[in-house]
Every structure is written in structure tokens, then in C-alpha cells.
Amino acid sequence: MEFKKSQAIKTSVVACVIDEQERVLLTRRCIEPFCSLWVMPGGKIDHGEPILQALHREVREEVGIDVQVEGLIDVFEHIGVGERNDHFVILYYRAAPLSRELAPNGDECTEAVWVEKNSLPQIPMPPGGRHILSRVFPDLPWHPERPQDVSLEEELPGGNIKAAGH
Numbered sequence: 001m002e003f004k005k006s007q008a009i010k011t012s013v014v015a016c017v018i019d020e021q022e023r024v025l026l027t028r029r030c031i032e033p034f035c036s037l038w039v040m041p042g043g044k045i046d047h048g049e050p051i052l053q054a055l056h057r058e059v060r061e062e063v064g065i066d067v068q069v070e071g072l073i074d075v076f077e078h079i080g081v082g083e084r085n086d087h088f089v090i091l092y093y094r095a096a097p098l099s100r101e102l103a104p105n106g107d108e109c110t111e112a113v114w115v116e117k118n119s120l121p122q123i124p125m126p127p128g129g130r131h132i133l134s135r136v137f138p139d140l141p142w143h144p145e146r147p148q149d150v151s152l153e154e155e156l157p158g159g160n161i162k163a164a165g166h
Contacts, residue, residue: 009087013055014042015095016132017067022117024133025097026125027062027109033082034126038115042090043108055093063112064103067095074135076128092132 017025017040026038041062045054052069059067071094078088102112115123120133121140134142 007084007087009089010044012042012044012088012090013051013058014040014090014092014128014132015055015059015067015069016040016073016092016136017059017065017095017097018136019097019100019114022137023114024117024120025063025102026113026115026123027104028111029108030106030110031108033078033086036124037129038123038125039109039129040092040132041109041112042092051091052093055095059095062105062109064101064105066098068098070094070096073132076131078126078128090128092128094136 015025019025025040027041029035029037029039041059042055043058043062045051049057055069056067059065073092073094076090076092078086078090080086081088102114104110104112117137117140120137121142125133130142134140
């Protein structure tokens with residue numbers, strides 16, 4: 001009998017980093033899936049790696065800061081993503097920044113910015129990020145999907161955005 005392993009579910013962890021001014025840390029993703037969209041820092045949990053250790057590692061690797069984890073917000077599932085039809089289960093944790101000097105790594109993200117909470121519904125991001133942020137900020141005018149009038153080539157709306165290190 002021949003045994004063929006099916007595709008595995010990819011388990012990831014993401015930090016919803018919110019500072020004392022209620023700004024959220026977003027990064028511009030430069031790899032698939034979701035290349036060019038704005039996401040919160042995170043990534044795959046390595047085999048044998050504790051979940052929160054993975055969260056701290058991913059945030060340090062992607063943007064160079066340390067965070068204090070405050071608790072699990074929710075779990076979101078992406079099914080049928082990309083050419084490989086990937087299946088992701090993502091654990092989203094709320095976190096507070098312990099440092100502010102953002103240093104995007106360039107391998108996974110090209111930019112890192114602090115975004116004012118009122119600007120969040122207009123930002124092009126994957127459905128999981130929108131779902132989580134709508135749970136954190138339910139008073140904002142969220143849409144189920146990314147607003148259709150915002151192209152991926154457009155930059156973040158001006159005025160309420162703080163660039164890395166500001």
C-alpha cells in the first residue's frame with residue numbers, strides 16, 4: 001500500500017501591535033501570499049516551537065522590535081490561497097510595542113508604518129487582517145472585503161500615517 005501525504009495546514013501566528021495612541025503596526029508584504037497588501041507582522045510556527053516564542057521571533061525578524069503579548073484576539077482561517085491552494089490557520093494576538101524603531105527586513109516586508117485607527121478600514125489588506133481589526137475596533141466603518149476603490153498600487157492615505165521610526 002502506497003502512502004501519499006496530503007498538503008498540510010499551515011499554522012501561523014500574527015501580532016496585532018497597538019501603541020498607546022491606538023495606532024496599529026502594519027507592514028507591506030513583499031512575498032506571496034498576499035504580496036503588496038498591508039499585513040500585521042507574523043508568520044509560520046516552526047515544528048516544536050511554542051506559539052508565543054514564534055510570535056516574538058516573527059515580530060523581531062520582520063520589523064526589529066520587541067512586544068508584550070496581551071492576549072489572543074481570535075483565530076482566522078484562509079482556505080484555497082494562491083496557486084498551491086494553501087490552507088492557513090492564523091492565531092492573532094494583541095500586543096503592545098516595547099520599542100518603536102521599526103526596521104523592515106526587506107525579505108518579507110518592504111515597509112513598516114504606524115497607522116491611525118480611523119484610517120484602517122481604507123487600507124488594502126487580506127480578509128484575516130480586516131476581520132481581526134474589526135474585532136479590535138468594532139466602532140469603525142468596516143467592509144467585508146477590501147474597499148474596491150483602493151488599488152494595490154496606491155500608497156496609504158496621507159495625513160494619518162506615521163512612517164517607520166516616527
